[in-house]
Amino acid sequence: MIARSTRRTPPPEDCPLDLCLKFLASAWTTRILWFLHCGPRHFGDLRRDLRGISAKVLTQRLRRMEEQGLIARRKLPTRTAQVEYRLTATGREFKPVLDAMIRVARRIRD
Amino acid sequence: MIARSTRRTPPPEDCPLDLCLKFLASAWTTRILWFLHCGPRHFGDLRRDLRGISAKVLTQRLRRMEEQGLIARRKLPTRTAQVEYRLTATGREFKPVLDAMIRVARRIRD
DNA sequence: CTGTATCCTTTTAGATACTG
């Protein structure tokens, strides 16, 4: 016997999973997506949503997500500086993943 | 007008998303789950599956996943030391999340 | 084959102070 194994071969390395993970690499990123699914939110709203996140890190995550095309940034023409973030069409594509995460979490918790 | 905002309030902080993220925090973890969904695999098989992972990091991830109850470790009674890792029932619960990740990745890629 | 031990780098994040 020469063949070293008859085990099933794993999926190819170009698995789309890797692509998805490039987007969800940070725990904060996933949470930001979640909160924006409720609708557009201001920078300050997100800071309150994501209790504990620092302004620096929030800015970093938002900039990254903007580069990736997940969210869009818009300055509001208000008196005091205000900025609104909203999901792009691409960003909305992740909803099924978040829903699946929530479902499995509930099952494990119970 | 005193209320500072009429914006939708975000979901409660005990969102199950956080629980799920505790499991999928590492990119390697998600990939390991994926490969184990094909069936039980040896330590060396996983090293080849996860091209680029070091033995140290693979061990770290596997130990952590074992503690979390995602996988089970079993020493095989072979002549040379061999260890098999397989998903637990809890580990299998994550399949829908992985599937959703793959679907969105494919949509974004195209 | 399945790890452990060391050392080092990168990424992520927190704290704090400050600005337009």
Place this chain on the structure above:
DNA sequence: CAGTATCTAAAAGGATACAG
């Protein structure tokens, strides 16, 4: 309100050598 700047810490990961 929405950031920037700076410094620091913790976590994740890589490389290499070595062990049972």
